[in-house]
Amino acid sequence: xxxxxxxxxxxxxxxxxxxxxxxxxxxxxxxxxxxxxxxxxxxxxxxxxxxxxxxxxxxxxxxxxxxxxxxxxxxxxxxxxxxxxxxxxxxxxxxxxxxxxxxxxxxxxxxxxxxxxxxxxxxxxxxxxxxxxxxxxxxxxxxxxxxxxxxxxxxxxxxxxxxxxxxxxxxxxxxxxxxxxxxxxxxxxxxxxxxxxxxxxxxxxxxxxxxxxxxxxxxxxxxxxxxxxxxxxxxxxxxxxxxxxxxxxxxxxxxxxxxxxxxxxxxxxxxxxxxxxxxxxxxxxxxxxxxxxxxxxxxxxxx
Amino acid sequence: xxxxxxxxxxxxxxxxxxxxxxxxxxxxxxxxxxxxxxxxxxxxxxxxxxxxxxxxxxxxxxxxxxxxxxxxxxxxxxxxxxxxxxxxxxxxxxxxxxxxxxxxxxxxxxxxxxxxxxxxxxxxxxxxxxxxxxxxxxxxxxxxxxxxxxxxxxxxxxxxxxxxxxxxxxxxxxxxxxxxxxxxxxxxxxxxxxxxxxxxxxxxxxxxxxxxxxxxxxxxxxxxxxxxxxxxxxxxxxxxxxxxxxxxxxxxxxxxxxxxxxxxxxxxxxxxxxxxxxxxxxxxxxxxx
Numbered sequence: 194x195x196x197x198x199x200x201x202x203x204x205x206x207x208x209x210x211x212x213x214x215x216x217x218x219x220x221x222x223x224x225x226x227x228x229x230x231x232x233x234x235x236x237x238x239x240x241x242x243x244x245x246x247x248x249x250x251x252x253x254x255x256x257x258x259x260x261x262x263x264x265x266x267x268x269x270x271x272x273x274x275x276x277x278x279x280x281x282x283x284x285x286x287x288x289x290x291x292x293x294x295x296x297x298x299x300x301x302x303x304x305x306x307x308x309x310x311x312x313x314x315x316x317x318x319x320x321x322x323x324x325x326x327x328x329x330x331x332x333x334x335x336x337x338x339x340x341x342x343x344x345x346x347x348x349x350x351x352x353x354x355x356x357x358x359x360x361x362x363x364x365x366x367x368x369x370x371x372x373x374x375x376x377x378x379x380x381x382x383x384x385x386x387x388x389x390x391x392x393x394x395x396x397x398x399x400x401x402x403x404x405x406x407x408x409x410x411x412x413x414x415x416x417x418x419x420x421x422x423x424x425x426x427x428x429x430x431x432x433x434x435x436x437x438x439x440x441x442x443x444x445x446x447x448x449x450x451x452x453x454x455x456x457x458x459x460x461x462x463x464x465x466x467x468x469x470x471x472x473x474x475x476x477x478x479x480x481x482x483x484x485x486x487x488x489x490x491x492x493x494x495x496x
Numbered sequence: 497x498x499x500x501x502x503x504x505x506x507x508x509x510x511x512x513x514x515x516x517x518x519x520x521x522x523x524x525x526x527x528x529x530x531x532x533x534x535x536x537x538x539x540x541x542x543x544x545x546x547x548x549x550x551x552x553x554x555x556x557x558x559x560x561x562x563x564x565x566x567x568x569x570x571x572x573x574x575x576x577x578x579x580x581x582x583x584x585x586x587x588x589x590x591x592x593x594x595x596x597x598x599x600x601x602x603x604x605x606x607x608x609x610x611x612x613x614x615x616x617x618x619x620x621x622x623x624x625x626x627x628x629x630x631x632x633x634x635x636x637x638x639x640x641x642x643x644x645x646x647x648x649x650x651x652x653x654x655x656x657x658x659x660x661x662x663x664x665x666x667x668x669x670x671x672x673x674x675x676x677x678x679x680x681x682x683x684x685x686x687x688x689x690x691x692x693x694x695x696x697x698x699x700x701x702x703x704x705x706x707x708x709x710x711x712x713x714x715x716x717x718x719x720x721x722x723x724x725x726x727x728x729x730x731x732x733x734x735x736x737x738x739x740x741x742x743x744x745x746x747x748x749x750x751x752x753x754x755x756x757x758x759x760x761x762x763x764x765x766x767x768x769x770x771x772x773x774x775x776x777x778x779x780x781x782x783x784x785x
Binding site for chain 2: 230300303316317417418421472480487
């Protein structure tokens with residue numbers, strides 16, 4: 194510690210107190226910037242989305258089955274974009290949830306310390322790879338591979354997106370599930386083992402159920418990331434705005450629509466406002482995901 | 497009885513092996529993607545590639561303007577995110593009292609971290625580019641990215657400050673230092689390695705983000721460097737997107753080389769942060785979780 198701290202005769206206590214108060218106020222002010230930013234993001238999304246509904250009925254936006262922003266008879270129907278996001282997210286969930294549960298159980302309950310210390314930084318690096326690099330890999334390698342294996346005309350489809358998004362969601366899901374598993378008191382495990390249960394039985398019947406709120410939160414937060422992911426899906430899902438239920442079809446998500454079309458549309462046109470409306474819908478969906486995860490985590494923390 | 501126990505034991509062994517296999521499977525993409533980019537990209541790397549601009553309609557040449565652009569965006573967004581994020585983290589760890597305001601602030605940080613990156617792009621477009629008249633520029637992109645990584649810096653600072661032992665604070669206060677002097681001269685120095693880790697992670701995130709800069713900062717093709725903060729720039733991740741999706745006859749070597757430079761920047765800074773954190777925790781006697 195610095196000796197100057199104690200040796201220097203300080204200013205009069207009274208002045209010190211106000212100085213401390215000022216510091217606290219300044220820090221509080223700077224800290225509120227994040228609150229302000231979140232509020233402003235929501236306000237501006239809504240402000241920029243609203244003008245659309247002067248010329249285009251809200252009902253047609255929410256329930257419309259066609260997204261044709263540039264034809265002579267423009268259509269701004271959200272449903273095909275929602276369907277695209279849903280299909281890709283569903284595929285990613287089917288791959289990522291069992292895989293990340295397995296990895297989390299292994300890391301928290303089975304793996305020796307040395308292996309754990311290798312796996313965790315590995316997952317962190319996986320999370321660090323930029324989404325545009327995933328997209329590039331999907332376009333150049335995975336698409337060609339899928340095309341060959343499944344005999345498709347194009348490998349740029351929902352399945353390609355689902356695989357990559359699953360990989361991208363893994364680190365979040367594993368890390369948070371592992372935290373939840375670790376938070377289960379050791380006494381639960383010991384009680385189960387003392388009753389004659391094997392380690393596997395203890396894991397499946399005691400540890401995992403005790404951590405279920407936290408694991409559910411991990412899955413939801415991971416899926417929240419998947420829904421908001423942009424560059425990867427923009428590059429690998431083929432981007433046809435159609436309602437499809439096949440993983441081998443080309444689909445277009447909400448995020449990819451915004452990214453692909455905002456660069457080309459003129460500011461202030463109905464198309465511009467429609468893209469903000471899509472953004473507002475996206476914001477609301479991810480907000481709900483985060484809120485639900487937060488509630489689950491709180492419940493998990495209470496025990 | 498004996499036999500079933502043996503059978504159970506075997507089943508357990510194979511279940512554990514399965515979990516181990518899944519863990520290997522989870523790391524496979526890291527090895528495959530990094531391996532592909534490194535092996536394919538290395539032949540493209542040369543002095544000219546790193547220090548020259550693109551030429552021939554981006555079908556040849558180098559990435560220098562994109563490299564500089566990414567550097568400027570990282571610098572600009574750090575100027576936004578570091579002061580705000582460190583102040584926010586210190587406030588939450590040292591001053592905030594449990595209550596409505598603190599709860600609201602934590603919720604905001606949490607949700608800010610969950611906002612999709614393309615939504616940040618929309619926000620930056622409507623506020624910085626159009627409303628404040630900055631145009632598509634380094635300035636607008638830096639502000640957008642700065643807000644995007646704010647939660648990363650806040651969380652890292654708060655965790656680092658909390659890991660400073662209370663004993664140090666009490667010693668300082670007992671010597672007659674004010675709370676603010678204690679924060680400044682005890683908490684901040686003690687938390688610096690942790691804060692630094694957070695800043696490095698934030699920087700690597702900024703370097704790789706594409707969607708937020710697509711309509712706030714990035715230029716499709718701009719062979720010269722920006723003259724002022726209000727000029728647009730090229731950026732590495734956006735350049736990789738453009739080369740992959742928009743330039744039909746781009747040399748595959750150019751794409752792979754760009755991907756390699758981007759990946760190296762991001763992964764090396766991440767690895768650095770991970771090592772820094774591991775050493776820090778080891779110093780604290782492994783107690784800093």
